[in-house]
Amino acid sequence: MDQMKKAYELLKEWKGDAYVHGLGVLDQVGTIARGFGKRALVVSNTTYMKPVADRVVSYLKEAGVELAGGVIAPDAKPNAPREDVYRLESYILHTKPDCIIAIGGGSSIDACKAANALACLGSKITPEIDHYFGTDVVTNALKETGVSLIPLIAVQTSASSGAHLTKYSNITDPVVGQKKLIVDNALNPTVAMFDYETTVTMPLSVTIDGALDAIAHTFEVFCGAKEGTYEKTKEIAECAINLVAEYSEVLISDPKNVKAREAIGLATDLGGYAIMIGGTSGAHLTSFSLVDIVSHGTACGIMNPYYAV
Missing domain, CATH: 3.40.50.1970 (Rossmann fold)
Structure with missing residues (x-):
């Protein structure tokens, strides 16, 4: 689909x-x-x-x-x-x-x-x-x-x-x-x-930060999913991460591409859905201590590999 x-x-x-x-x-x-x-x-x-x-x-x-x-x-x-x-x-x-x-x-x-x-x-x-x-x-x-x-x-x-x-x-x-x-x-x-x-008028850096947050939300919730939420969080994470992977590069090349903006917006919305099902984890927790250094999504993007690998 x-x-x-x-x-x-x-x-x-x-x-x-x-x-x-x-x-x-x-x-x-x-x-x-x-x-x-x-x-x-x-x-x-x-x-x-x-x-x-x-x-x-x-x-x-x-x-x-x-x-x-x-x-x-x-x-x-x-x-x-x-x-x-x-x-x-x-x-x-x-x-x-x-x-x-x-x-x-x-x-x-x-x-x-x-x-x-x-x-x-x-x-x-x-x-x-x-x-x-x-x-x-x-x-x-x-x-x-x-x-x-x-x-x-x-x-x-x-x-x-x-x-x-x-x-x-x-x-x-x-x-x-x-x-x-x-x-x-x-x-x-x-x-x-x-x-x-x-x-469309938002700085590209803000949108990419949001895309990283979408990955963090959906990925972290999926990693901590329990039996009753596993399939739904998997479905949400796959959809959001696929949207980010497919359209981030398009957006970087063409920041005014409306379809790409729509796709990243949907991905971040799915991130919101994910965190209403389950909780985020280490990367988000650590990101709160980086608030005076980098923006939130970027902080999560930096930290998630340390928790995922």
């Missing part, structure tokens, strides 16, 4: 209608946001991602959705530093949106996930982010307080971590140069979107 067709089938099987992805799907964001209310907090880089952010704002306007606060909130810096989480929490508390639209890659989306939890739970549990690191802390706090998180629409623009599809939020403590992790199904975006055409 064609690997791209296979990838679409696997992702449909996993996410169903909660994931809007493909080529030319960004114009659906307004209708989706309108389903949650009339005011959306848009979080985005306003330099190189400004064309995408402007398109999102125009689609919101067409659907009768206004910008909460009247401005686009600047997104998080690379690796989602904790101070950006607190800043975005402040935007949420001040603007009181009906939904949050996080536009960007893993750092932006992860920061919005954590900021959403802090904004909704901070006054009832604690405003300190350290409390929420770990597994299911947010879910337990929501049950305890009866609070609900604000609907989050994750608009992925970079073939990278799969943050728009997962329960993870990686936040960096820049003082110690260490990433810390929130693992919680409550953080799954309400709706995920990925128009693969938006990655």
Whole structure:
């Protein structure tokens, strides 16, 4: 079977209608946001991602959705530093949106996930982010307080971590140069979107970093698969790694090749699927200590051979 067709089938099987992805799907964001209310907090880089952010704002306007606060909130810096989480929490508390639209890659989306939890739970549990690191802390706090998180629409623009599809939020403590992790199904975006055409303007280095992360996610999960997940993780890993192997070289030769961009985007999405089935391993663990040296996917690409051979 064609690997791209296979990838679409696997992702449909996993996410169903909660994931809007493909080529030319960004114009659906307004209708989706309108389903949650009339005011959306848009979080985005306003330099190189400004064309995408402007398109999102125009689609919101067409659907009768206004910008909460009247401005686009600047997104998080690379690796989602904790101070950006607190800043975005402040935007949420001040603007009181009906939904949050996080536009960007893993750092932006992860920061919005954590900021959403802090904004909704901070006054009832604690405003300190350290409390929420770990597994299911947010879910337990929501049950305890009866609070609900604000609907989050994750608009992925970079073939990278799969943050728009997962329960993870990686936040960096820049003082110690260490990433810390929130693992919680409550953080799954309400709706995920990925128009693969938006990655055409992304730097090639970012996309290749994402491709390495796709290999790392699917390979590490497959290597640790148990009997009940072995066949599915094998299927996901084979598809993702084949896509990366086939289309990375094409992309390096022609960075604006839309089909290659679509293929790498699908591969990184499958990486997100993999890490919702099983856990990553040594390469990812070590990569968190390299956060101030190289980007995440590259760090995993460097480390995986040491664990695999």
